[in-house]
Amino acid sequence: MSAQAPSGPSLGGGMRGAMRPGASFGNIARARDPRGTLARLAGYFRSFRAGLAVVVAGIVIYTLLGLAGPFLMGVAIDGFIARHDASGLALIAMKMLAAYLASNIFQGGSSWLMAGISQRALKRLRGELFQHLQTLPMDFFERNPSGELMSRLTNDIDAINQAVAQNITSLLASVLSMVGILVAMFLLDRWLALASLLVVPIMIGFTRWVAVFTRKGFKELQKHLGQLNGVMEESIGGQKIVTVFRRNQSVIEAFRAENENVYRAGVQANTYALLLMPLTSVLGNLFVIVLAGLGGWLALSGLVTVGLIASFINYGQGFVNPLRQLSNLYNTLQAALAGAERVFEILDVPSEADDAPEARALPAVRGDVRFDHVTFGYRAGTTILDDMTLEAKPGQMVALVGPTGAGKTTIINLLTRFYEIDRGTISIDGADIRDLKKSDLRRMLGLVLQDTYLFGATVMENIRYGRLDATDADVFRAAEMADADHFIRQLPQGYDTVLSERAGNLSQGQRQLLAIARTLLAEPAILILDEATSSVDTRTEARIQKSLLRLMEGRTSFVIAHRLSTIRDADQVLVIDGGKIVERGTHHELLARRGVYHQLYTSQFKGQAI
Secondary structure, eight states: OOOOOOSSSOOGOTTTTTOTTTTTOOOOOOOOOOOHHHHHHHGGGGGGGHHHHHHHHHHHHHHHHHHHHHHHHHHIIIITTTTHHHHHHHHHHHHHHHHHHOOOOOHHHHHHHHHHHHHHHHHHHHHHHHHTTTOOOOHHHHSSSHHHHHHHIIIIIIHHHHHHHHHHHHHHHHHHHHHHHHHHHHHHHHHHHHGGGGHHHHHHHHHHHHHHHHHHHHHHHHHHHHHHHHHHHHHTTTTTHHTTOHHHHHHHHHHHHHHHHHHHHHHHHHHHHTTTTHHHHHHHHHHHHHHHHHHHHHHTSSSSSSHHHHHHHHHHHHHHOOOOOOOOOHHHHHHHHHHHHHHHHHHHSSSSSSOTTTOBBSSSSSOOOOEEEEEEETTTTTEEEEEEEEEEEEEEEEEEEEEEEEEEHHHHHTTTSSSSEEEEEEEEETTGGGGHHHHHHHHHHEEEEOOOOOSSSSSHHHHTTTTTTHEEEEEHHHHHHTTTTTHHHSSSTGGOOOOOOGGTSOOOOEEEEHHHHHHHOOOOOOEESSSSSTTTTHHHHHHHHHHHHHHHHTTTTEEEEEGGGTTTTTTEEEEEEEEEEEEEEOHHHHHTSSHHHHHHHHHSSSTTTT
């Protein structure tokens, strides 16, 4: 769209960010299906089946090699130590060393391969999330703080990354190790194996009980982190306003309040999660005690050998270690699950309505714009525009004036299809805009808002944003027409000067001139200026007006203006009040009627000749 990117459009009628009927973006629905979330997250790894198969094979191999150690220890005790066979003992020791070395090699290779797979999968998830954000309607961004959205792109994705990239192999290895140990124990002695399993149901039951509270706690923690990010972004981005109005202490207090919420949520989440570690340690020791006591009694009875008992105790410790590891991983896994839920909540928000199947493009735009009995409200029960009818003929300049909240900007929001009308028709050259492709509609519109937004790039790149295939000469020409070339060349690197965040190294007037140049470069068929010159001085405004008049020649133009001196040459002046057109005519015609427009004009130029 050949338009200035809005940081948050000001909606007419005082309904900034109000909800459309049936919309549900403000409070995003909470996901309550952890299993479904886990299955959905696993879907991002399906295209890496071959690599995952290799990872799983490596995990199986190094797990089996790790299980060989305790078995070989039992063989060493019964077969070589008891018989004082030094050479046999040395051989078995070499076999144990080889098994452990090979296990470490396979473990490192599996972890390295899994890290690459997980990063590619998360790259896709991150890309889908950002791409989906670009398709969401304006309601969504008006109702959700940018800091909260940034938190989902960063904190939540990072929580998933920590679990998947760093711990998934450990998780699989722990599970396989526990299964392998159980199989080995049953093969060695089923009665000792059955006795050792008495502790397992207790561990599993406690883990499931803690899971409910831990997942809820980490989800609450992620939510408060997003709100804290919002406070920080607003305070840092608006630091000048904070300083001017001496609200530094208020900002600090707001930060402290949200920081306290994060602290409380973090303590609650981690308290439950950390209960697992000491309990598994206690149960693990109980596990070994049971094996040692029962095994010792069986050994004294001559039913088992000392080597078998040693193997069982080693296997018992090996069984407890994965349980402890799973307890440590549990915190990360719960945080990842909470983060994944929050990410999928965004992905489940419906995109902006698609183009109609029969949507078409206008090959050549003359610029005949009509509003035919248009009625619109930002939410059910409110009406911002009431049965409005207007026409802008090709090449006309139409000025929209009226008090704040009258509905002027709402007209622009409907023409650009940021919102859909409730009743009536809006057409361009006789074609209902709902039958046009949105991309083609917005390509023919040039929009410059009062709130200028520039990117942290060079001046050249910011202007070229209006038309990416423009040459340097095109950019220079647009800057000259916007009366911006002279100050750009005085910058340290001229057109190659890199702007700081939100172009803080330029004055407000200079930022507005660059925004105008960007729209001029786009060469739109229909021009929309929403207080486009409100931030420049009177002398600069006069020069810009001459350039704009040249630009508007042959183009349909809508101008929202509070400085009524800027619209004296308008072909039509529409006076909007309460969502209705109360007066229409030229500047001189409306002054002669001595109505609403006359009152607005004389209030601005009181004491001056009209």
